[in-house]
Amino acid sequence: MNKNSPSSPGSLAGVRILDMATVLAAPMGATLCADHGAEVVKLELPDGSDALRTLQPVKDGMALWWKIANRGKRGITLDVRKPRGREIFLSMLPHFDVLVENFRTGTMDRWGLDIETLHHANPRLIVLRLTGFGQTGPYRERPGFARIFEAMSGFTNLTGAEGGSPLHSNFPVGDAVAGLFCAFSIAAEVARLRGNPQAKGAEVDLAATEALFRLLDPLPVEHEQLGQVRTPVGNCASYTAPSNMYRSADGIYFSLVASSDAIFVRLCHAIGQPEWAEDARFKTNPSRVVNVRELDAGLAAWFAAHDYANIAPTLEASSIPFSKIYTIADIEQDAHYLARNAIVRLADPDYGTLPAPCIVPRIVGRDMPIPRTGPSVGEHNAEVYAQHGIDAFELARLREAKVI
Numbered sequence: 001m002n003k004n005s006p007s008s009p010g011s012l013a014g015v016r017i018l019d020m021a022t023v024l025a026a027p028m029g030a031t032l033c034a035d036h037g038a039e040v041v042k043l044e045l046p047d048g049s050d051a052l053r054t055l056q057p058v059k060d061g062m063a064l065w066w067k068i069a070n071r072g073k074r075g076i077t078l079d080v081r082k083p084r085g086r087e088i089f090l091s092m093l094p095h096f097d098v099l100v101e102n103f104r105t106g107t108m109d110r111w112g113l114d115i116e117t118l119h120h121a122n123p124r125l126i127v128l129r130l131t132g133f134g135q136t137g138p139y140r141e142r143p144g145f146a147r148i149f150e151a152m153s154g155f156t157n158l159t160g161a162e163g164g165s166p167l168h169s170n171f172p173v174g175d176a177v178a179g180l181f182c183a184f185s186i187a188a189e190v191a192r193l194r195g196n197p198q199a200k201g202a203e204v205d206l207a208a209t210e211a212l213f214r215l216l217d218p219l220p221v222e223h224e225q226l227g228q229v230r231t232p233v234g235n236c237a238s239y240t241a242p243s244n245m246y247r248s249a250d251g252i253y254f255s256l257v258a259s260s261d262a263i264f265v266r267l268c269h270a271i272g273q274p275e276w277a278e279d280a281r282f283k284t285n286p287s288r289v290v291n292v293r294e295l296d297a298g299l300a301a302w303f304a305a306h307d308y309a310n311i312a313p314t315l316e317a318s319s320i321p322f323s324k325i326y327t328i329a330d331i332e333q334d335a336h337y338l339a340r341n342a343i344v345r346l347a348d349p350d351y352g353t354l355p356a357p358c359i360v361p362r363i364v365g366r367d368m369p370i371p372r373t374g375p376s377v378g379e380h381n382a383e384v385y386a387q388h389g390i391d392a393f394e395l396a397r398l399r400e401a402k403v404i
Contacts, residue, residue: 008366010037015190016095018043019073020080021102022050025146025175025208026130027070029182030100034072034371035359038186041096041384042073043080046402048377060350067373068356071346075375076384077404081111085403089113092388093121097193098186102130105140115203125201126189130182134207144208146172153212154219160232167232177215178208236296241288242267244296245325252308256299256315256322259285263320270318271302348373378404 019030020043034040079085132144160167235245240259258267268277281291345353398404
C-alpha cells in the first residue's frame with residue numbers, strides 16, 4: 001500500500017459486530033468487515049472448542065489459521081446456554097449493530113435467544129444467520145460443511161476430468177464464498193439502517209448452498225432452454241475456447257485463455273500458426289467450442305515442444321492472457337504481488353508478525369490500518385466486559401461458574 005497515503009479507519013468504522021459464529025464461513029464475513037473498519041468482538045465458549053482452533057496448520061500448539069482468519073477482532077468468552085450467560089449476552093446486544101451466528105437452525109431458539117428476544121433487546125439489530133441450507137425448507141436442520149455446500153450447489157459437478165469423478169478443491173471454497181456473501185449482507189443492511197434512523201433491524205437468512213449456487217448463473221437457463229446439464233470437462237471450458245491448462249516442454253503447467261476472436265488471432269500469429277485464424281473450424285468462438293479437441297491438440301503439441309521460458313515472453317508480447325499455475329512460493333516472489341504489497345504482516349503476540357493476504361478491495365488515496373492476528377481464548381474479557389459494567393470481582397465469579 002502507498003505509505004504516503006493518509007490512514008483511514010475504513011468505510012465500516014463505527015459498525016459494531018458481535019461474532020459468535022464458529023469455524024470459517026460466518027467468521028470470515030465478520031473478518032472482512034473488520035478489515036474495513038468495523039469493530040468486531042469474537043465470542044467463544046469458555047473451553048475454546050471452536051474447531052478452527054484445531055485445524056491445520058498448527059504450530060507449537062497454536063492454530064495459525066485461527067490467527068489469520070479472525071484477524072482484527074477482540075476476543076471474549078461467554079456460555080450463552082447458561083442463565084447468567086444469556087442474561088449478560090442480552091444486556092450487551094444494545095451496544096452492537098450486528099450479531100453473526102451460524103448454529104444449526106433452531107439452536108438459538110432452544111437457548112431462549114429467538115429472533116423476537118434478540119430484537120426486544122435491540123430493535124435495530126442485524127441478525128446474520130449463516131447456515132448450510134437456510135432457516136426454512138426440509139433441510140434446514142441438517143449439518144453441513146463446505147464440501148457439502150459445494151456438492152449440493154452444483155459447483156463440484158463442474159470440476160474434474162471428463163468422464164471421471166468430480167473433484168473437490170484442497171480449500172473450503174464453499175465457506176469462502178459464503179463468507180463473502182456474509183460481509184456483503186452486513187454492509188447492505190448497515191447501508192439501509194444508516195439511511196433511515198427509524199428503520200428496524202433485520203434477520204438475514206444466508207444459506208451457504210444458495211451462496212454457491214448464486215454464482216452459477218447459466219446453469220438453470222441452459223438446462224431449461226437447451227436441455228443441457230453442464231458436466232466436468234477437465235481444465236477445458238465448455239463455453240469458450242481456447243481456455244485450458246497446458247504443459248511446457250520443461251514440465252511447467254500454465255493456464256491460457258484466448259476466447260475472444262481478436263485474442264485468438266494474436267495467439268495464432270504468436271505461435272506461427274496464422275492459418276488457424278482463417279480455418280472455418282476455429283474462426284469464431286462457437287466454432288472453436290465445437291472443435292475444441294482438434295484446437296487443443298494443436299496448442300498442446302506446440303506448447304509441449306517449447307520451454308516455459310520461451311513460451312511466456314512470446315505470449316506476453318502478443319498480450320495473450322496466461323499464467324503459470326502459482327504456488328504460494330511463486331506468489332511470495334512475484335514482482336506484481338510484491339509491488340502491490342499483497343502480503344501484509346499482522347502483529348502477533350506469539351510470533352511477532354505473521355503473513356496474510358492484504359485488505360481487499362483497496363480504496364484509492366487511503367491506506368487501511370493493518371489488523372493484528374486473531375485473539376486467544378478470552379483474551380479481551382476484562383477489557384470488553386468492563387465496557388459493559390462488569391468489574392473484576394464479577395468476572396472472577398463468572399469465571400469460577402464457567403460462564404466465561
